[in-house]
Amino acid sequence: MLRHLDIRDVLIIDRLELEFRPGLNVLTGETGAGKSILLDSLGFVLGWRGRADLVRAGADEGEVVAVFDLEADHPARAVLDEAGIPAGDELILRRTNRTDGRKTAWVNDRRASGDVLRALSDTLVELHGQQDDRGLLNPRVHRDLLDSFGDLGPDRAATRTAWRALAEADKALTEAEARLAAARDEEDFLRHAWDELEKLAPEPGEDADLDTRRRQMQAGQRIGEDVQKAAQALGPGEGAEGRMGDALRWLEAVADKAGDTLDAPIEAVTRALAELGEATQGVETALETLAFDPGELERVEERLFAIRAAARKHGVAPDDLGDFAAGIAAKLAALDKGAGDIAALTSARDAARADYDAAAARLSAARARAAQALDAAMGTELAPLKMERAVFATEIAPTAPGPEGVDAVTFTVATNPGAPSGPLNKIASGGELSRFLLALKVCLTRDATGLTMIFDEIDRGVGGATADAVGHRLMTLAGEGGQVLVVTHSPQVAARGAHHWRVEKAVSGGQTRTRVTPLDAAARIDEVARMLAGETVTDAARAAARALLGAPRAATSSGATG
Numbered sequence: 022m023l024r025h026l027d028i029r030d031v032l033i034i035d036r037l038e039l040e041f042r043p044g045l046n047v048l049t050g051e052t053g054a055g056k057s058i059l060l061d062s063l064g065f066v067l068g069w070r071g072r073a074d075l076v077r078a079g080a081d082e083g084e085v086v087a088v089f090d091l092e093a094d095h096p097a098r099a100v101l102d103e104a105g106i107p108a109g110d111e112l113i114l115r116r117t118n119r120t121d122g123r124k125t126a127w128v129n130d131r132r133a134s135g136d137v138l139r140a141l142s143d144t145l146v147e148l149h150g151q152q153d154d155r156g157l158l159n160p161r162v163h164r165d166l167l168d169s170f171g172d173l174g175p176d177r178a179a180t181r182t183a184w185r186a187l188a189e190a191d192k193a194l195t196e197a198e199a200r201l202a203a204a205r206d207e208e209d210f211l212r213h214a215w216d217e218l219e220k221l222a223p224e225p226g227e228d229a230d231l232d233t234r235r236r237q238m239q240a241g242q243r244i245g246e247d248v249q250k251a252a253q254a255l256g257p258g259e260g261a262e263g264r265m266g267d268a269l270r271w272l273e274a275v276a277d278k279a280g281d282t283l284d285a286p287i288e289a290v291t292r293a294l295a296e297l298g299e300a301t302q303g304v305e306t307a308l309e310t311l312a313f314d315p316g317e318l319e320r321v322e323e324r325l326f327a328i329r330a331a332a333r334k335h336g337v338a339p340d341d342l343g344d345f346a347a348g349i350a351a352k353l354a355a356l357d358k359g360a361g362d363i364a365a366l367t368s369a370r371d372a373a374r375a376d377y378d379a380a381a382a383r384l385s386a387a388r389a390r391a392a393q394a395l396d397a398a399m400g401t402e403l404a405p406l407k408m409e410r411a412v413f414a415t416e417i418a419p420t421a422p423g424p425e426g427v428d429a430v431t432f433t434v435a436t437n438p439g440a441p442s443g444p445l446n447k448i449a450s451g452g453e454l455s456r457f458l459l460a461l462k463v464c465l466t467r468d469a470t471g472l473t474m475i476f477d478e479i480d481r482g483v484g485g486a487t488a489d490a491v492g493h494r495l496m497t498l499a500g501e502g503g504q505v506l507v508v509t510h511s512p513q514v515a516a517r518g519a520h521h522w523r524v525e526k527a528v529s530g531g532q533t534r535t536r537v538t539p540l541d542a543a544a545r546i547d548e549v550a551r552m553l554a555g556e557t558v559t560d561a562a563r564a565a566a567r568a569l570l571g572a573p574r575a576a577t578s579s580g581a582t583g
Contacts, residue, residue, distance in 0.1 A: 035080075039537060044504065066085040107129060115128075215353060221327060265293060273287060381422065395464060402461075415433075417430055460494075478508055510552065
C-alpha cells in the first residue's frame, strides 16, 4: 500500500510530503485548492499518461517520489522480477519531468521505462475518478469488467487463439481460391503455351550454341572455295608439294657429281617440304571443319529462330525459356490438383471454425455464470448504499463473432420496483451512477491484495443519509485490511475517515502554493463544519460536525508537511 508521497516543484506545489496509512484516508478542501494536483502527481510517478506541463513555474525540474509497502506475495514482485529489478519490503518509485519535456524514471534506484511503471501501477493502485462512470455506459467495457470479475482471462485467451487460427485458415482458403480462379482464367493460354514449349524443349545455353554453329556454317560457305584452292596449290601433283618433291629428286640424283655444292640446297628443300606438309595438313583440317551439310544449316537456323520467337512471345530471354516452361508446368499442376487443395483448406477452415465455436461457447457459458455471481454481489453491495430496491442485471446478447467471443454485455438497472430495466445511462441519475460505480468497483477488486484504491469525488450528486452510506461503505472497504484514499466534498464521507488532510491554497510573496495540512481532532471539527456550512462556520455547524465525528470511527491523521 502507499506509505509516502513526496512532490517537488510540480505545478503550484514547491515541496510537499505526505505520509499515508492503512484504512480510509480523506482529503478535503475547496474546489480548485489543488486536490487534483495530488492525483496528477501520483499518476505521473505511476507512469499514467496525463498533462505534460507539470513543472512549477520558475523550476527546471519537477519530481515525484512514491513509496509503497510490499507484502511477500504482492503481485508487483512478479513485475519487478520480469524487469530485472531487485525487490524488497519497500518499493520506491521516482520520476522527474524537465521543462523541455524529458521524463526519467527510477524503480528502487534502477532506471525504468514508462511501461514498467504502468505495469507496476496496475498492481499497486486502482483510481476511480469523476469520469469513471463513462466506463459503466460503454458496453465494451461492460464485457471487460464482467470477464475481469469472473477471472475469465484463460477462456478469453483460448478464444482469441482460436479466432486467430480461424482467421489464418480463412485467409489461406481465400488466397487459394483466388489463385485457382486466376489460373482457370488463363488455363487455355497455359495449356497452349505448355504444348508449344514441351515440343520445343529448349535447353539452357542452346541459343548461344546454335548461333555459334550457324555462324561457323555461314563462314564455311563463304571461304570454303578459297581454302580448297589453297589446298590444291599446296598439295601433291601440280601443287607446291609435288613440284618441290620433283625438285628434291632431281637434286639428289646429281648430288654425287656436284661434290658438296648441292648439300645445302638439298637440306633447305627437305626442310621446306616438312613445313609445307604441316601447312597442307592444317588446311585439310580446316576444310574438314568448314565442311557442312546445307540441310544442317537450315535445321540449325529453324531451331534458332523458333527458340527466339518463343522467347519474344513470352517476354523472356531465350535462356530463361526452360524456367518459364517449368513455371507454366507448376501452374498447370496446381490447377490440376487445385480442387483437392481447396477441399483440404476448406476442411482445415471448418475445423478451425469448430474450434472457435467451441472456445466461444465455453467463454459464453463462463460469462453467464460470472454474470449471475456479479448480479448477486451487486445486490449485496447496493443495499448498504441506500439502493436496496434497485435491481442490477447483467444482460448477455449475441453479437458478431470476434476475438473476444460472440457476446455483447450490457449492465442494466431498474431503480424502483415495477420500473422497467434499462441501460445505466438512461435509468440511473448522477448520484445513482456514483453508487453503482462504487458497488461495482468493490465487487471487481474484492480479491485484490495490496491494492490502494483511490476515489475522486465518488460521492458527487448524493448527500444526507445516502452520502453517509457511501462513507460507511468506503470505511468498511478500507477496514478490510486495505487502504482507501478518497477526495471528497461530502462531510458525511469525510467524517468516516481514519486519517484526514485539508488541501488549500496559500499566497506568499505574490506566489500561490498548495498546502496539505494533517488535521487533529479539533481541526477536523472545523473542517467538517466548513463543509457543512460553507464560508461562515457557525456553532450549529460545529455541533453537527461533532455529531458526525462523535462515533469511534473518527481518528487523527498522520503527518504531512508542505
